[in-house]
Amino acid sequence: xxxxxxxxxxxxxxxxxxxxxxxxxxxxxxxxxxxxxxxxxxxxxxxxxxxxxxxxxxxxxxxxxxxxxxxxxxxxxxxxxxxxxxxxxxxxxxxxxxxxxxxxxxxxxxxxxxxxxxxxxxxxxxxxxxxxxxxxxxxxxxxxxxxxxxxxxxxxxxxxxxxxxxxxxxxxxxxxxxxxxxxxxxxxxxxxxxxxxxxxxxxxxxxxxxxxxxxxxxxxxxxxxxxxxxxxxxxxxxxxxxxxxxxxxxxxxxxxxxxxxxxxxxxxxxxxxxxxxxxxxxxxxxxxxxxxxxxxxxxxxxxxxxxxxxxxxxxxxxxxxxxxxxxxxxxxxxxxxxxxxxxxxxxxxxxxxxxxxxxxxxxxxxxxxxxxxxxxxxxxxxxxxxxxxxxxxxxxxxxxxxxxxxxxxxxxxxxxxxxxxxxxxxxxxxxxxxxxxxxxxxxxxxxxxxxxxxxxxxxxxxx
Amino acid sequence: xxxxxxxxxxxxxxxxxxxxxxxxxxxxxxxxxxxxxxxxxxxxxxxxxxxxxxxxxxxxxxxxxxxxxxxxxxxxxxxxxxxxxxxxxxxxxxxxxxxxxxxxxxxxxxxxxxxxxxxxxxxxxxxxxxxxxxxxxxxxxxxxxxxxxxxxxxxxxxxxxxxxxxxxxxxxxxxxxxxxxxxxxxxxxxxxxxxxxxxxxxxxxxxxxxxxxxxxxxxxxxxxxxxxxxxxxxxxxxxxxxxxxxxxxxxxxxxxxxxxx
Numbered sequence: 198x199x200x201x202x203x204x205x206x207x208x209x210x211x212x213x214x215x216x217x218x219x220x221x222x223x224x225x226x227x228x229x230x231x232x233x234x235x236x237x238x239x240x241x242x243x244x245x246x247x248x249x250x251x252x253x254x255x256x257x258x259x260x261x262x263x264x265x266x267x268x269x270x271x272x273x274x275x276x277x278x279x280x281x282x283x284x285x286x287x288x289x290x291x292x293x294x295x296x297x298x299x300x301x302x303x304x305x306x307x308x309x310x311x312x313x314x315x316x317x318x319x320x321x322x323x324x325x326x327x328x329x330x331x332x333x334x335x336x337x338x339x340x341x342x343x344x345x346x347x348x349x350x351x352x353x354x355x356x357x358x359x360x361x362x363x364x365x366x367x368x369x370x371x372x373x374x375x376x377x378x379x380x381x382x383x384x385x386x387x388x389x390x391x392x393x394x395x396x397x398x399x400x401x402x403x404x405x406x407x408x409x410x411x412x413x414x415x416x417x418x419x420x421x422x423x424x425x426x427x428x429x430x431x432x433x434x435x436x437x438x439x440x441x442x443x444x445x446x447x448x449x450x451x452x453x454x455x456x457x458x459x460x461x462x463x464x465x466x467x468x469x470x471x472x473x474x475x476x477x478x479x480x481x482x483x484x485x486x487x488x489x490x491x492x493x494x495x496x497x498x499x500x501x502x503x504x505x506x507x508x509x510x511x512x513x514x515x516x517x518x519x520x521x522x523x524x525x526x527x528x529x530x531x532x533x534x535x536x537x538x539x540x541x542x543x544x545x546x547x548x549x550x551x552x553x554x555x556x557x558x559x560x561x562x563x564x565x566x567x568x569x570x571x572x573x574x575x576x577x578x579x580x581x582x583x584x585x586x587x588x589x590x591x592x593x594x595x596x597x598x599x600x601x602x603x604x605x606x607x608x609x610x611x612x613x614x615x616x617x618x619x620x621x622x623x624x625x626x627x628x629x630x631x632x633x634x635x636x637x638x639x640x641x642x643x644x645x646x647x648x649x650x651x652x653x654x655x656x657x658x659x660x
Numbered sequence: 661x662x663x664x665x666x667x668x669x670x671x672x673x674x675x676x677x678x679x680x681x682x683x684x685x686x687x688x689x690x691x692x693x694x695x696x697x698x699x700x701x702x703x704x705x706x707x708x709x710x711x712x713x714x715x716x717x718x719x720x721x722x723x724x725x726x727x728x729x730x731x732x733x734x735x736x737x738x739x740x741x742x743x744x745x746x747x748x749x750x751x752x753x754x755x756x757x758x759x760x761x762x763x764x765x766x767x768x769x770x771x772x773x774x775x776x777x778x779x780x781x782x783x784x785x786x787x788x789x790x791x792x793x794x795x796x797x798x799x800x801x802x803x804x805x806x807x808x809x810x811x812x813x814x815x816x817x818x819x820x821x822x823x824x825x826x827x828x829x830x831x832x833x834x835x836x837x838x839x840x841x842x843x844x845x846x847x848x849x850x851x852x853x854x855x856x857x858x859x860x861x862x863x864x865x866x867x868x869x870x871x872x873x874x875x876x877x878x879x880x881x882x883x884x885x886x887x888x889x890x891x892x893x894x895x896x897x898x899x900x901x902x903x904x905x906x907x908x909x910x911x912x913x914x915x916x917x918x919x920x921x
Contacts, residue, residue: 211851220855228834235807244810513808515838519855552849554842554856555709557799561808574747577711586711590844594707598715601670601701602722611674632850637857637885640675647673647680651696654681 206552210520223355224518230351231512233461234562240463241453251450252566255503258408258441259493265408265441266484272411276473278480286316289485293318293400293433294325296481300431302327302397308415308422309333310402311349311506312435312485315528318400329400330392332421334385341368347522349529350459350508355521389421399426403436403482404505405451409444412472413482416455416465423469430478434471438489439502451505454564458507488541497575498540503565504533510559510569516552525549532559532569539576547585550576608648615642664694665730667765669740669877670702676877682904683736683768689904690776694734700726705743709843713750720751728757732775733765736900738797738875741767746800768900769875770803773816780823783905788828790869790894791818792860792883793836794876803875807836817875817899824902830867837863839874841882857886864894871895871908 214220238244258265270280283289289312297305305322307313307329319329319340331340335352339345341364346352353361358376365371371384401422406413413434415422426432442448456462474480492498511517511531522530527538527546535549550573559569580586600607618626619642627634645653664687668680680696687694704719723744727733735741744765752758772778793815797803804815822829840846840856847853861883864872872887874880877898884896895908 207849207851210849214851214855217855221859224859238808238810241810515840515856516849516852519852550711551845552852554795554838554840554845554849554853556795556838556842558795558806558808558836558838561799561806574709574711577709578713579711581711581713590710591712594710594712594715598704598707598712598719601704601719604699604701604722607670607701611670615674632847633885635850636854636889637882638888640671640881640885643675643677645677647668647677648696648698650677650681651684652698654684 206520206524206526206548209524209526210516210552213521213524214519220519220521222357223521224515226354227512227518230460231509231562234458234509234512235461237457237461237463241457247450247454248564248566251454251505251564252503254442254447254450255505255565256500258443259439259499259502262438262441262493265443266438268408269406269411269441270484272409273473273482274411276411278411278473278482281481281483283483283485283487285487286485289316289435289483289487290318290321292483293435294322294327296431296433297322297327297398298325300398300479302431304392304396305329305398305400306332306393306396306421306425306428307400308402308417308425309336309352310400310435311346311528312402312437312487313400314346315487316435316485318435330389330396332389332392332419332425333417334382334419334421337385337389338364345523345528347530348508348511349506355523393421393424393428396425397429398431398433399429400433400435401426403434403440404455405442405448406436406440406482407443407445407448408441410472412445412470413440414448414452415469415471416452416467417469418460418462418466420467423467426471427475430475431481432471432474432478433481433483435483435485438484438486439493439504455505455507458505458509458562458564492537492540495540497579498536498572500567501533501536501540501569501572503567504537505565506533507564509562509564513558513562514553515556515558516554520552525552532573533567536569536572536576539580543576543580543583544585547580550574550580608646611646615644615646618642619644661693662731663729664692665727665733666694666696667700667703667727667733667735667740668696669735669737671881672736672877675881676898678906679736679877679898679900682898682900682906683734685904686768686772686900687734690772690778692734692776695730697726697730703740703743705740705747706843708743708747717751720748724748724752724758724761727765728761731764732771733761734768734771735765736768736875736898737877738767738770738794738801738803739878741765741770742796742800767797767801767803767875769817769820770797770801772820779819781820781903783903784825785821785902786826787870787908788830788868789821789871789873789902790830790832790864790867791815791821792839792864792872792874792879793817794874794879795836795838797875798836804836821873821899821902830864830869832863832867834863839879839883841879843878846882853882854886857882858890861886861890861892861894865892869894871897871902873897873899873902875899 704716707716
């Protein structure tokens with residue numbers, strides 16, 4: 198009996214792969230990005246040195262995060278920003294709402310921020326009579342479809358242009374059946390222009406916050422963050438506390454890695470620096486913990502906080518590519534999400550560390566050298582240790598271990614198993630309880646094992 | 661003459677005995693004196709990969725006891741060697757017996773190239789061969805350069821195979837994509853696992869491979885299972901079998917055996 202867990206990846210993944218052509222299309226779209234990343238990485242001879250350096254900078258930052266956060270707060274405040282601290286998602290949402298209310302804001306232009314997704318800020322603000330429009334094109338598409346992003350860098354990568362055409366026809370009154378990307382993007386641009394002009398406040402995420410200067414950097418390819426916060430006087434920047442880097446001079450290392458790892462671009466089209474509010478405006482920075490200090494405290498998973506959210510691990514992950522981002526049922530899908538979510542809430546996300554063939558491609562692709570596949574393996578033992586594995590799996594492993602500790606029993610049972618398998622009728626082997634056999638033939642059942650053949654061979658040698 | 665302990669993974673012992681025999685023959689052709697310690701069973705990877713550390717530990721202890729006396733341990737599976745070399749730490753930490761064993765445990769082609777210093781292999785294999793780079797051998801043992809890492813390109817297995825007379829190693833679109841086996845992943849995430857396997861096979865077919873090979877029989881077991889079900893005209897051989905000079909299994913014969921249901 199499968200113990201019923203809140204959310205399971207295998208079932209959602211099976212649903213996604215059932216539409217074979219779609220799953221293949223998804224796989225190929227992401228593989229295309231992965232190949233672009235490879236080419237871009239290879240243009241830099243110092244790529245591996247950059248990765249090592251970035252990893253070291255982030256490790257160092259995490260080792261004294263408290264100090265750097267205080268330094269950042271002091272410097273940001275000195276530059277006129279107002280710094281807020283939120284322990285969890287609720288506090289974060291309330292802080293943002295309070296700021297908006299104080300300024301009597303009802304329309305917000307928001308640029309991409311996975312943190313606000315994590316905190317479910319949009320539905321919270323909508324409940325309080327604030328209209329939020331995601332101005333990143335991909336984010337806006339998923340917002341119009343009323344679904345979460347399926348990728349952190351390419352939120353709408355799971356949606357085909359025909360579907361975008363239909364969606365825009367419904368919401369933006371574009372021509373029915375339009376699939377031309379330029380036409381659709383232009384229509385979105387026109388409509389978003391109204392959003393930017395009407396907005397009374399802009400919310401952005403943060404890619405890198407610099408402790409030394411108290412400034413921060415937002416990277417986009419569409420310039421939507423800049424428009425969203427430049428046309429009005431109120432800018433709220435929401436950031437996880439792990440976004441910090443110590444010095445302005447560290448920034449170049451990360452900007453070179455981010456664009457290349459994410460999309461194969463040398464650098465994102467816009468890397469916008471914010472140091473204090475615009476004249477006459479207000480800049481609020483909300484620093485959010487929401488489980489991060491719990492991960493920071495753990496020796497095994499602390500390294501996951503180095504993540505710069507480039508999405509390269511998703512693009513390379515053969516499981517993510519074929520199961521789609523939504524199958525992870527988490528704000529951050531793919532390998533890094535399969536660590537960050539269970540590391541905070543193992544019970545809720547118990548199947549995610551198993552949604553991985555341990556191919557380790559994520560570890561090799563990660564620009565900050567997070568040992569992703571090793572952490573996923575450790576998480577599995579955490580989940581087993583907390584008795585979150587199914588009973589059948591636990592029992593199977595206990596029995597297997599019992600047999601493997603007894604060489605003669607193992608050899609005997611192996612022989613019995615092979616003999617039984619070889620005489621079993623096909624219908625008894627291939628049934629719905631045998632997931633191996635649904636699409637695959639069972640391995641052969643040789644009459645003799647290696648150890649038997651080896652013994653015979655030795656006997657002959659001696660004779 | 662160093663004593664070489666032969667480490668034959670449980671599933672090779674039980675299901676693919678010829679891969680074990682081919683390994684013995686390859687090593688003996690290099691003048692190695694091999695011994696198969698019979699009390700070996702398994703490295704413990706199935707339990708460890710499922711997170712059942714407590715169940716894996718005693719199996720790992722048996723492994724270390726069994727193989728500690730040898731000068732070298734050689735195994736025709738990158739994944740099982742990676743288990744011993746990369747993942748036994750949590751059981752043994754800095755135990756000197758383990759640390760010594762760790763240094764002398766090798767995957768077969770790695771042993772031939774790195775320890776015996778071979779640069780090629782004598783033999784004839786006039787086929788178009790697709791080399792599936794098994795992930796654990798690739799990214800945990802670094803038997804070859806992985807496509808993600810920027811640096812010189814190399815492959816110890818390819819170096820040996822490539823020197824065979826008449827062989828043509830075909831070029832794959834995705835040189836080191838995972839086959840989708842992944843131990844219990846293959847059952848736990850059956851849908852994704854099989855899609856990955858079929859994609860892997862399709863890549864070899866597009867490259868017009870006649871034989872699909874790897875240093876890991878576990879990947880091959882999964883791929884062969886799909887190949888037989890789909891009746892794909894592609895033979896499957898372990899690298900040890902190619903090096904030992906085994907004939908290519910008849911593709912049509914394999915297909916017929918899979919069709920009796």
